[in-house]
Amino acid sequence: MIKLSPSVLAADFACLKDEIEKIGGADYVHIDVMDGHFVPNITFGPDIVKCIKKHTNLVLDVHLMIENPEKYVDVFLKSGADIITVHYECNMDFEYIKNAVKSAGKKLGISIKPKTDAEVLEKFLPDIDMALVMSVEPGFGGQKFMPESIDKIKKIRLMDKNIDIEVDGGIGEDNIKSVVDAGANVIVAGSSVFKADDVRKAVESLKKF
Ligand SMILES: O=C(CO)[C@@H](O)[C@H](O)COP(=O)(O)O
Ligand SMILES: [Fe+2]
Numbered sequence: 001m002i003k004l005s006p007s008v009l010a011a012d013f014a015c016l017k018d019e020i021e022k023i024g025g026a027d028y029v030h031i032d033v034m035d036g037h038f039v040p041n042i043t044f045g046p047d048i049v050k051c052i053k054k055h056t057n058l059v060l061d062v063h064l065m066i067e068n069p070e071k072y073v074d075v076f077l078k079s080g081a082d083i084i085t086v087h088y089e090c091n092m093d094f095e096y097i098k099n100a101v102k103s104a105g106k107k108l109g110i111s112i113k114p115k116t117d118a119e120v121l122e123k124f125l126p127d128i129d130m131a132l133v134m135s136v137e138p139g140f141g142g143q144k145f146m147p148e149s150i151d152k153i154k155k156i157r158l159m160d161k162n163i164d165i166e167v168d169g170g171i172g173e174d175n176i177k178s179v180v181d182a183g184a185n186v187i188v189a190g191s192s193v194f195k196a197d198d199v200r201k202a203v204e205s206l207k208k209f
Helices: 013-022 046-054 073-078 094-103 118-127 149-159 176-182 199-208
Strands: 003-006 028-034 059-065 083-087 107-112 130-134 164-168 186-189
Touching: 003 199, 013 046, 013 199, 028 046, 046 059, 046 073, 059 073, 059 186, 073 083, 073 094, 083 094, 083 130, 094 107, 107 118, 107 164, 118 130, 118 149, 130 149, 149 164, 149 176, 176 186, 186 199
Parallel strands: 003 028, 003 186, 028 059, 059 083, 083 107, 107 130, 130 164, 164 186
Antiparallel strands: none
C-alpha cells in the first residue's frame, strides 16, 4: 500500500482550509518549508503548520529545505509535524535533530537532491524512518520528473527492504507506477493533485494508479 502525500505548495494558499479538506482521501499532507538560502524560494513557517494541524487528521509530512534545521526542528515538532525530513546537503547538527525527533515520538527522514548519490544515505539508514528522493531540483513545484531518480530509488530499496522511500517532484498518473515499481512507497504529488480540475478525483486515481 502506498501513502499519498499531496504537496500544498501547489494549493491556493488563500483557501488552505478548503484545499486541505479536498485531500481528505490522501494519507499525508506534504508541507514544503523553504528558507531562501538552501533553496531560492521562501514558503511556510511553523505557524502555518500549526494552522493546518487544526484542520486535518492526516499525517503532517514536513519537508525542510532549509539551512541549519536544528534551529527549527523543535518549533516544527511543537507545531504538529509528524514526519520531519531534512536535506543531506544542508549544514546541520544531525545528532541534535535525531534526538529531538525521536524523543517527540515522531518520524525522521533525510532527503537527497537529484545530483546526490543514493550511497550517501547508507550510514544514516539505521537512524532514519524515511529516505526522500528528489525527482526535481528542490525549490519549486510544477517541474518535470527526472527519470534518473528511478535508479536511485532501486538502489535505496536494495540497501533497506523496510525503510519508507518517498519520491518528490513531477509525479502524476503517467509516472506513479514507475516509481512504485522501483520501490517507493510514499508519493508526493503537488501540481497533479491541486491543479487538477477535480482535486478529490485526482487523489482517488493516484491512490488506485
Ligand atoms: O519539494 C518540492 C519542491 O521543492 C515538492 O514537494 C514540490 O512541491 C512537488 O510539486 P510537484 O512537482 O508535484 O508539482
Ligand atoms: Fe517536497
